[in-house]
Amino acid sequence: MGATRTGWADGPVLVRTPATSANLGPGFDSLGLALTLWDEVEVELTGDGELTIEVDGEGAEVAGRGDRHLIVRVLRDTFDVLDDLAGSGPPRPSGLRLRCRNRIPHSRGLGSSSAAIVAGITAARALHPAGGRLDDDAALRLATEIEGHPDNVAPCLAGGLTVAWTTPRGPRLVRLESQVRRVVAYVPEQRLATERARGLLPETVPHGDAAANAGRAALLIAALTGGLDAGVLLDATEDRLHQDYRAPAMPESAALVRRLRAAGVPAVISGAGPTVLAFTSAGQLDSMVGEVGNGWHEHPLDVATRGAHVRSGESEPRP
Numbered sequence: 001m002g003a004t005r006t007g008w009a010d011g012p013v014l015v016r017t018p019a020t021s022a023n024l025g026p027g028f029d030s031l032g033l034a035l036t037l038w039d040e041v042e043v044e045l046t047g048d049g050e051l052t053i054e055v056d057g058e059g060a061e062v063a064g065r066g067d068r069h070l071i072v073r074v075l076r077d078t079f080d081v082l083d084d085l086a087g088s089g090p091p092r093p094s095g096l097r098l099r100c101r102n103r104i105p106h107s108r109g110l111g112s113s114s115a116a117i118v119a120g121i122t123a124a125r126a127l128h129p130a131g132g133r134l135d136d137d138a139a140l141r142l143a144t145e146i147e148g149h150p151d152n153v154a155p156c157l158a159g160g161l162t163v164a165w166t167t168p169r170g171p172r173l174v175r176l177e178s179q180v181r182r183v184v185a186y187v188p189e190q191r192l193a194t195e196r197a198r199g200l201l202p203e204t205v206p207h208g209d210a211a212a213n214a215g216r217a218a219l220l221i222a223a224l225t226g227g228l229d230a231g232v233l234l235d236a237t238e239d240r241l242h243q244d245y246r247a248p249a250m251p252e253s254a255a256l257v258r259r260l261r262a263a264g265v266p267a268v269i270s271g272a273g274p275t276v277l278a279f280t281s282a283g284q285l286d287s288m289v290g291e292v293g294n295g296w297h298e299h300p301l302d303v304a305t306r307g308a309h310v311r312s313g314e315s316e317p318r319p
Contacts, residue, residue, distance in 0.1 A: 007090050007129030012044035012097070014311045015126070017119045018159065018304040019104040020111030021185070021277050022151035024224075025237035025268040026216035032155035032162045034304035035183065037110070039102050041071060041119040045127055046095030058102035058112065070113065071098060074120025074146060079128055081142060086130035105297075107191035109271035114152035117143050118308045126310045137170075144171040152271065159307035161224055178303050179227035185299040186276040186292060188252060197246050197272035209240035233266040233279055243269050250274035252295070259291045 019037035023029070051072065055063040062069060079092060104112045121139050125131035134142070136157065143153035144166075154164035154173040161178040164171060220236040222228065228236075246269065247254035253274040260267035260278055265288060270277040276296075280288065292298070 008045055008093055009127045012042050013123050013126040015041045015043070015119045015122045015308060016311055017041070017115040017122070017156055017308040018306075019185075019301075020114060020152045020155045021109070021183075021270040021275075022111065022155075023239070023242065023268065023271060024220060024277070025239040025243075025266075026213040026220060026241070027163075028213065028239070028241045029149055029151050030164055031217065031220065032111075032151045032164065033178065033183070034155040034159045034162075034307055035110070035185070035301045036304045037103055037185075037299060037301055038304075039100065039104050039112075039115045039119065041101075041116075041123060042097075042099040043071075043075065043123040043127065044097040045093035046097060047093050049094040050097075051095065052097045054099045056099075056101045058104060058106050059100070060102075069098070070116045071100065071120045071123075072096065074117050075124050077146070078121050078124035078134070078142065081138075082124065082128040082130045082134055085133040086128075089129050105187050105275070107193055108187050109192070109269065109273045109275040110185065110187070111152040111156060111271065113194075114143070114147055114156045115308075117146050118153055118156040122308045122310060137172075140173060141170045155307065157307045159304050161303070163221070176221070176225050178224045180224050180233070180279055181303055182280070183301055183303070184278045184280055184288075185270060185301055186256060186278065186296040187299060188250075188274050188296055190250075190274060192250055192272065192274045194272040197249055200246050200249060201242055202245060205241055213239060213241045230264065230266060230279075234261065234264060237266045237268050237279070239268065246273060256292065256296070260288065263288070263291050265291070 016038050018034040020032050022032045024031045053063045104110050106112045144150040147153050150164035150171040154162040158175040161176040162173050164173045216238050223233045223236040250273045256276045257267045266279040
């Protein structure tokens with residue numbers, strides 16, 4: 001893949017974006033973790049004026065959305081931003097071919113929409129002649145504007161463990177190295193829309209609960225980055241701000257979190273749910289079977305040390 005004489009990329013670009021888990025218990029709308037479950041998006045610009053979309057795996061039913069497909073909309077929005085930054089330049093090719101290989105479950109609290117948004121922005125930066133003008137801070141701002149909050153897009157962009165926050169000048173992030181390398185995601189069959197989960201949250205919470213979460217979030221950063229023992233991590237993942245309020249929308253997930261935590265496993269709702277994330281080692285999986293029960297897809301995952309990136313060549317198989 002290179003640049004044509006018009007400046008636009010002359011071949012397809014292949015972007016890989018990781019699944020993400022936000023909140024991690026007490027870090028509501030701020031903490032996020034990138035995980036080694038990858039979506040791959042291949043984008044090619046053409047001159048035929050046609051829009052072609054192929055979707056393999058999760059979300060195959062949305063292949064027919066055409067211009068309303070999320071990645072297509074993000075690509076074009078990002079091209080518009082880059083056009084403005086460049087001021088002038090060669091005309092945009094009229095056609096677009098998009099192929100998605102989706103492994104991140106949709107509407108399960110593992111950042112599938114953030115992965116799509118970040119994939120579109122990353123691909124646009126690689127395809128557009130002025131792609132280098134959109135720096136990482138600007139990419140975070142654009143992704144947050146589209147997604148609505150930065151907690152998932154931050155780890156998707158940067159990889160690893162991230163703390164994201166907003167300022168009058170826009171969203172910011174800090175990337176940290178997690179000493180906890182392995183998690184297990186328990187994914188149910190049923191989906192849950194983020195909007196529904198957010199709609200269950202109260203406008204105010206007791207001061208004591210807010211204070212408890214502030215302390216637990218600070219402890220969680222110390223536990224994840226300092227490699228503290230499972231007992232500390234169990235205390236650090238306690239939440240009082242969102243999980244109990246959302247439990248009526250996902251009673252099975254809430255019950256699984258309670259069972260795992262009662263067994264000493266640091267478990268939380270992943271993002272808005274209904275996936276349950278457990279901080280545990282592969283050696284503990286067999287002992288957890290009795291607590292988990294049937295009806296869950298088990299995904300042992302590592303923390304992804306790399307965020308969204310462009311790969312050259314053919315896609316490679318991933319778990």
